[in-house]
Amino acid sequence: MLEIADIIGIIAFSISGFIIGVRERLDLLGVILSAFLTALGGGIIRDVLADRTIFAFSNFLAGTLVLIVLVLGFYFKLHKFDVENKTIFVLSDAIGLSSFSISGAIVGINAGFNIYGVVFLALITAVGGGMLRDMLINKIPFILREKFYATISILIGVFLYIFGTNVEILILTLIMGVIIRLIAYKKNWQLPKI
Amino acid sequence: MLEIADIIGIIAFSISGFIIGVRERLDLLGVILSAFLTALGGGIIRDVLADRTIFAFSNFLAGTLVLIVLVLGFYFKLHKFDVENKTIFVLSDAIGLSSFSISGAIVGINAGFNIYGVVFLALITAVGGGMLRDMLINKIPFILREKFYATISILIGVFLYIFGTNVEILILTLIMGVIIRLIAYKKNWQLPKI
Amino acid sequence: MLEIADIIGIIAFSISGFIIGVRERLDLLGVILSAFLTALGGGIIRDVLADRTIFAFSNFLAGTLVLIVLVLGFYFKLHKFDVENKTIFVLSDAIGLSSFSISGAIVGINAGFNIYGVVFLALITAVGGGMLRDMLINKIPFILREKFYATISILIGVFLYIFGTNVEILILTLIMGVIIRLIAYKKNWQLPKI
Numbered sequence: 001m002l003e004i005a006d007i008i009g010i011i012a013f014s015i016s017g018f019i020i021g022v023r024e025r026l027d028l029l030g031v032i033l034s035a036f037l038t039a040l041g042g043g044i045i046r047d048v049l050a051d052r053t054i055f056a057f058s059n060f061l062a063g064t065l066v067l068i069v070l071v072l073g074f075y076f077k078l079h080k081f082d083v084e085n086k087t088i089f090v091l092s093d094a095i096g097l098s099s100f101s102i103s104g105a106i107v108g109i110n111a112g113f114n115i116y117g118v119v120f121l122a123l124i125t126a127v128g129g130g131m132l133r134d135m136l137i138n139k140i141p142f143i144l145r146e147k148f149y150a151t152i153s154i155l156i157g158v159f160l161y162i163f164g165t166n167v168e169i170l171i172l173t174l175i176m177g178v179i180i181r182l183i184a185y186k187k188n189w190q191l192p193k194i
Numbered sequence: 195m196l197e198i199a200d201i202i203g204i205i206a207f208s209i210s211g212f213i214i215g216v217r218e219r220l221d222l223l224g225v226i227l228s229a230f231l232t233a234l235g236g237g238i239i240r241d242v243l244a245d246r247t248i249f250a251f252s253n254f255l256a257g258t259l260v261l262i263v264l265v266l267g268f269y270f271k272l273h274k275f276d277v278e279n280k281t282i283f284v285l286s287d288a289i290g291l292s293s294f295s296i297s298g299a300i301v302g303i304n305a306g307f308n309i310y311g312v313v314f315l316a317l318i319t320a321v322g323g324g325m326l327r328d329m330l331i332n333k334i335p336f337i338l339r340e341k342f343y344a345t346i347s348i349l350i351g352v353f354l355y356i357f358g359t360n361v362e363i364l365i366l367t368l369i370m371g372v373i374i375r376l377i378a379y380k381k382n383w384q385l386p387k388i
Numbered sequence: 389m390l391e392i393a394d395i396i397g398i399i400a401f402s403i404s405g406f407i408i409g410v411r412e413r414l415d416l417l418g419v420i421l422s423a424f425l426t427a428l429g430g431g432i433i434r435d436v437l438a439d440r441t442i443f444a445f446s447n448f449l450a451g452t453l454v455l456i457v458l459v460l461g462f463y464f465k466l467h468k469f470d471v472e473n474k475t476i477f478v479l480s481d482a483i484g485l486s487s488f489s490i491s492g493a494i495v496g497i498n499a500g501f502n503i504y505g506v507v508f509l510a511l512i513t514a515v516g517g518g519m520l521r522d523m524l525i526n527k528i529p530f531i532l533r534e535k536f537y538a539t540i541s542i543l544i545g546v547f548l549y550i551f552g553t554n555v556e557i558l559i560l561t562l563i564m565g566v567i568i569r570l571i572a573y574k575k576n577w578q579l580p581k582i
Contacts, residue, residue, distance in 0.1 A: 029538060029539055029542075033538065036504075036508075040504070040508075044437070044508075048436060048437065054501075054505065056504060056505065056508075057437075057496075057499075057502060057504065057505025057508070058500075058501065058502065058505070059502075060502050062504070063502070064502030071470040073517070128491065135519055135523070152417075
């Protein structure tokens with residue numbers, strides 16, 4: 001299940017990383033780096049924190065999926081689409097957020113971390129790629145966290161820590177995470193100021 | 195002694211992280227993340243560099259202390275205080291700086307690092323949390339390093355590398371570090387331009 | 389060969405880190421940190437990712453070379469030179485880029501990483517120090533990646549992954565990397581916009 005969550009997340013985040021790179025008018029390499037870092041960065045940080053073999057560096061599928069998304073994206077001129085009509089972006093980003101939060105939580109639980117560690121791993125797996133991308137690309141304001149972004153990741157971490165990681169719960173979590181993210185985006189939910 | 199230095203640092207930095215989050219007018223989640231990252235981030239980086247079990251992910255006390263500070267902070271409306279009167283902030287920040295520098299130096303010495311490693315670990319443990327917070331929150335200018343901030347951390351690393359880590363020296367270092375930081379703040383010490 | 393590539397990179401990047409620190413009008417500590425982080429940061433991240441003993445924390449030579457460069461730099465008032473005439477900077481930066489990309493690729497290959505891991509390690513070893521410096525110093529726009537900077541690092545990673553790491557290939561790679569970087573700088577090469 002961990003690998004499945006990872007692979008869904010990698011596909012989804014390489015699409016959103018590609019779109020972000022194009023929207024920011026990066027050059028060719030910039031778009032490629034944006035897709036790779038967004039898709040693989042969070043998992044790399046997660047595996048370092050959990051002292052595991054880095055999935056993206058040992059499994060050939062991970063990077064190759066990003067390459068395939070890039071080739072298809074350029075071929076179908078995904079980047080010429082009206083990017084203001086950002087349905088694809090919001091959807092792929094919501095799926096990536098949800099599945100990487102799940103994958104981070106699973107790794108944290110398997111590593112025997114306490115609830116703080118599990119939640120932190122869920123969060124960093126989901127947002128770490130975007131953070132690395134921003135640091136290396138250095139042109140993109142990190143807008144990811146607005147509108148319940150981090151909140152969903154944290155809720156997933158807490159939820160899985162409490163209810164465990166059997167298959168039904170994971171599928172439910174993935175679907176609920178995506179739906180809540182889309183509603184939050186649509187309704188423009190904000191957290192209360194204190 | 196390592197755990198004691200860590201715990202003092204966690205309490206102190208969760209207070210200053212809370213105040214920074216409030217001062218930056220972050221939303222509820224932002225303030226919570228600011229406190230957690232400021233308090234735990236440096237130690238997480240330290241433990242990854244020293245290839246240790248991550249303290250904050252294995253010891254339940256660490257994150258719980260941050261939670262308690264947050265609850266008390268909100269309850270006593272610490273954030274409604276005149277934040278320009280920043281005595282609490284400067285004091286808690288000075289204590290956090292000093293105790294985390296000590297904890298980083300101890301971990302580095304125990305790991306058998308050379309002086310560069312010990313000093314780097316003292317520095318990154320003290321400033322790493324603030325760095326992570328700034329990256330994730332992305333609204334806060336990282337003002338920490340001005341006015342002898344990093345200098346004190348480096349001096350503590352060099353001092354402990356030379357004089358060792360028995361209890362008397364650690365207590366002396368903690369107190370001296372806080373005092374120097376407060377004087378530096380008060381007198382507005384600057385390093386020479388070259 | 390790994391150590392040689394590392395040491396060449398450390399000397400070269402401590403020179404360019406020193407010059408960047410001076411150019412940014414950092415104070416004394418800022419210049420020292422800029423040299424240390426630029427020279428050692430990439431290797432530290434590389435060793436954490438590859439789960440190796442951190443070279444800079446176990447080998448006394450690494451940090452001492454940075455210190456020597458700093459002392460010589462201040463003594464010969466390297467920082468008073470017309471920094472707009474940036475021949476030294478561009479050359480040392482090109483050498484650092486090339487040798488650290490090689491060292492990252494070697495570590496990745498030795499760790500058994502796939503091509504994505506080897507390329508990522510080449511890239512992060514070359515640019516990671518600059519990234520850490522920017523995060524800690526927080527004054528310097530990270531301009532490193534423009535003009536084929538990252539491209540060269542990635543090409544080195546792919547090249548060594550395919551052709552292996554025997555001595556002749558490494559020397560050829562180092563020289564070619566520096567030459568291409570200098571030509572790219574001179575001719576102001578840009579990557580195509582998409």
